[in-house]
Amino acid sequence: MSRRRRAECSLRALRDVIPAPETELRYEDHWQLLVAVVLSAQCTDARVNQVTPSLFERFPTVQDMAESTSEEVFPLIQSISYPNNKSKHLVGAANLLVDEFEGVVPASVDDLVRLPGVGRKTAQVVASVAFNVPTLAVDTHVFRVANRIGLVTERATTPDKVERQLKRLLDREEWGEAHHLLILHGRYTCTARSPKCTSCAAAACCQYKERLDRLPDPRSGLDIRKGLYFCATRNHYFDEPDCVTDRAGVDQISCPRCGSMNVFLSKTGQSTKQVKDYRV
Numbered sequence: 001m002s003r004r005r006r007a008e009c010s011l012r013a014l015r016d017v018i019p020a021p022e023t024e025l026r027y028e029d030h031w032q033l034l035v036a037v038v039l040s041a042q043c044t045d046a047r048v049n050q051v052t053p054s055l056f057e058r059f060p061t062v063q064d065m066a067e068s069t070s071e072e073v074f075p076l077i078q079s080i081s082y083p084n085n086k087s088k089h090l091v092g093a094a095n096l097l098v099d100e101f102e103g104v105v106p107a108s109v110d111d112l113v114r115l116p117g118v119g120r121k122t123a124q125v126v127a128s129v130a131f132n133v134p135t136l137a138v139d140t141h142v143f144r145v146a147n148r149i150g151l152v153t154e155r156a157t158t159p160d161k162v163e164r165q166l167k168r169l170l171d172r173e174e175w176g177e178a179h180h181l182l183i184l185h186g187r188y189t190c191t192a193r194s195p196k197c198t199s200c201a202a203a204a205c206c207q208y209k210e211r212l213d214r215l216p217d218p219r220s221g222l223d224i225r226k227g228l229y230f231c232a233t234r235n236h237y238f239d240e241p242d243c244v245t246d247r248a249g250v251d252q253i254s255c256p257r258c259g260s261m262n263v264f265l266s267k268t269g270q271s272t273k274q275v276k277d278y279r280v
């Protein structure tokens with residue numbers, strides 16, 4: 001299946017099961033959205049939503065935050081990752097907004113990245129969610145899901161490369177929606193450690209699932225007393241495996257005698273072959 005077909009098929013499937021593809025961060029205006037997105041770096045949205053109500057109550061506007069100090073902000077966000085830096089960034093961003101943008105959050109990514117604590121990804125999320133600017137920020141979920149489904153090529157080894165390939169693949173109008181669909185799918189279904197492939201709406205168009213389905217079936221009748229591993233190419237047991245890197249760049253257990261990767265665990269009968277994963 002081509003990448004374009006995979007994209008059409010998977011986005012259609014995800015739209016059916018994710019009727020409201022939008023951020024899960026809670027906010028009431030553009031400033032609060034910016035604060036929430038800054039806080040969400042290396043942190044879960046659920047955790048951010050726990051701390052922002054009291055933060056916004058104490059500092060309801062950008063002017064209030066600009067008049068505060070990082071020492072005052074810190075206790076309110078200390079359960080978030082990197083509270084030290086983030087409290088400094090929030091006060092710094094508020095000051096810059098008041099000094100140079102009349103206290104208004106700008107819509108352009110170029111202006112947003114000038115704010116302390118606002119990298120390109122944060123800026124893209126704010127621009128997209130607040131102002132409908134067509135962007136497609138790639139976070140850990142988007143990176144993993146896009147790779148697993150096969151929306152990008154093997155050369156897309158960094159978030160920037162994934163972003164460029166996705167933008168070429170999808171129509172501009174789809175970028176924002178695709179960003180949220182892939183994030184929410186990655187957060188709840190295509191999770192890093194144990195993707196729920198058997199109940200996944202996008203399984204029919206997923207490259208990772210295709211590869212899983214092509215793994216050899218388990219073998220029965222293996223005898224662990226003869227060795228920990230069984231080479232099905234030479235039909236013999238062994239205890240000390242070799243390791244080879246396959247064409248996809250995955251380290252695979254191999255037979256020390258013939259180099260075959262057609263190896264099974266004697267205890268379970270399961271193939272030792274691994275499918276390339278894309279956790280970052």
Ligand code: SF4
Binds near residue numbers: 196
């Ligand atoms: S089939 Fe599995 S790997 Fe593919 S998108 Fe669904 S959960 Fe992720």
